[in-house]
Amino acid sequence: MRVLITGGAGFIGSNFIRYLINNRPDWQITNFDNLTYAGNLANLDDLRDNDNYRFIKGDISNIDDVRAVLESGFDNVVNFAAESHVDRSLYDPGIFIKTNVLGTQLLLDLAQKTGISKFLQVSTDEVYGSQNVREYADEKSPLLPNSPYAASKASADLVCRSYFKSFDMPVIITRSCNNYGPFQFPEKVIPFFMTRALKDEILPLYGDGLNSRDWIYVEDNCEALLRVLESGDPGQIYNIGSNNELTNLDLTQIILKLLGKPSSLIKFVEDRPAHDRRYGLNFDKIENKLGWLPKIRFIDGIQKTIDWYLANKQWWENIISGEYRKFYEQHYRNLR
Numbered sequence: 001m002r003v004l005i006t007g008g009a010g011f012i013g014s015n016f017i018r019y020l021i022n023n024r025p026d027w028q029i030t031n032f033d034n035l036t037y038a039g040n041l042a043n044l045d046d047l048r049d050n051d052n053y054r055f056i057k058g059d060i061s062n063i064d065d066v067r068a069v070l071e072s073g074f075d076n077v078v079n080f081a082a083e084s085h086v087d088r089s090l091y092d093p094g095i096f097i098k099t100n101v102l103g104t105q106l107l108l109d110l111a112q113k114t115g116i117s118k119f120l121q122v123s124t125d126e127v128y129g130s131q132n133v134r135e136y137a138d139e140k141s142p143l144l145p146n147s148p149y150a151a152s153k154a155s156a157d158l159v160c161r162s163y164f165k166s167f168d169m170p171v172i173i174t175r176s177c178n179n180y181g182p183f184q185f186p187e188k189v190i191p192f193f194m195t196r197a198l199k200d201e202i203l204p205l206y207g208d209g210l211n212s213r214d215w216i217y218v219e220d221n222c223e224a225l226l227r228v229l230e231s232g233d234p235g236q237i238y239n240i241g242s243n244n245e246l247t248n249l250d251l252t253q254i255i256l257k258l259l260g261k262p263s264s265l266i267k268f269v270e271d272r273p274a275h276d277r278r279y280g281l282n283f284d285k286i287e288n289k290l291g292w293l294p295k296i297r298f299i300d301g302i303q304k305t306i307d308w309y310l311a312n313k314q315w316w317e318n319i320i321s322g323e324y325r326k327f328y329e330q331h332y333r334n335l336r
Ligand SMILES: NC(=O)c1ccc[n+]([C@@H]2O[C@H](COP(=O)([O-])OP(=O)(O)OC[C@H]3O[C@@H](n4cnc5c(N)ncnc54)[C@H](O)[C@@H]3O)[C@@H](O)[C@H]2O)c1
Pocket: 006, 007, 008, 009, 010, 011, 012, 013, 032, 033, 034, 035, 036, 037, 038, 039, 040, 058, 059, 060, 061, 079, 080, 081, 082, 083, 084, 085, 099, 103, 122, 123, 124, 125, 153, 175, 176, 177, 178, 179, 180, 185
């Protein structure tokens, strides 16, 4: 099996590649990534010499790059490549549309011409917008994205649907809740707060801290993605959830407790615009149709994650000492 993974130098993509190497050792994996600020080849250092893995630098929204990589021929494409951070989408929506919408369309278009057996589009629960308490979006719920990031992912989902309907292309979409685990870029809330707390820096918590999210350990998501890739039906959408719903305040307190740091590090800051109050996912379909259920309890996953960040300090120190910090300093000055 020859698989093209786009965005494989990011958080979920790199975990997925490692998951495939361990679980499908005869698969040939090509990682196609243009190494934005969020892409990091250090995430895959251990696989550099693996004969079944290769890296090609390229941009999913560049026709020459995509044409060149597809020339070698693939059975499956899994599209993780994206601008993925909601906060950044408030400042520069254009790059989200370019990568997430136009890039996905270009990949679909050229992959369709070369002929592939499956195209898996990795999407998000954010496309459904905010859910009321005890409401759970299923795959037929309306798309009501509220941030430019969510709108770009919802748009890409619709383009994928149209390629299935119009051109019979074997596209499948997954929509997962928030992921956490090793190699997550420290701008996302869990590693952001962990790495700041370890340095006794304040943790800026949006609004009243009561926005809530369902959290899935990244390895559980990788297992679900592989299940969908191998057994999912073209044209279908599968939600991937974890039944670990937590408010941001509870999440922050758990992190502080496990790190032995005081709650006084929490500082409530002005909420970000259009901050969705709650995501609730109904993921009965993937359980009923594909027999998948999450395995990792939040308390075990978060401890594993903390252990990984403690053991890999150099990995995140290299990132937080770089350019990315400037974005955050300005962002929180704007909110104050
Ligand atoms: N992290 C989550 O909680 C979550 C939840 C649901 C869905 N998703 C989706 O999963 C996917 C991966 O998310 P992540 O958290 O690993 O993101 P990430 O930001 O860590 O990684 C994104 C990767 O895509 C690459 N990339 C960006 N633009 C590119 C382009 N034009 N061409 C080629 N590569 C490009 C980056 O270099 C990076 O390696 C995204 O599509 C995201 O929307 C993420």
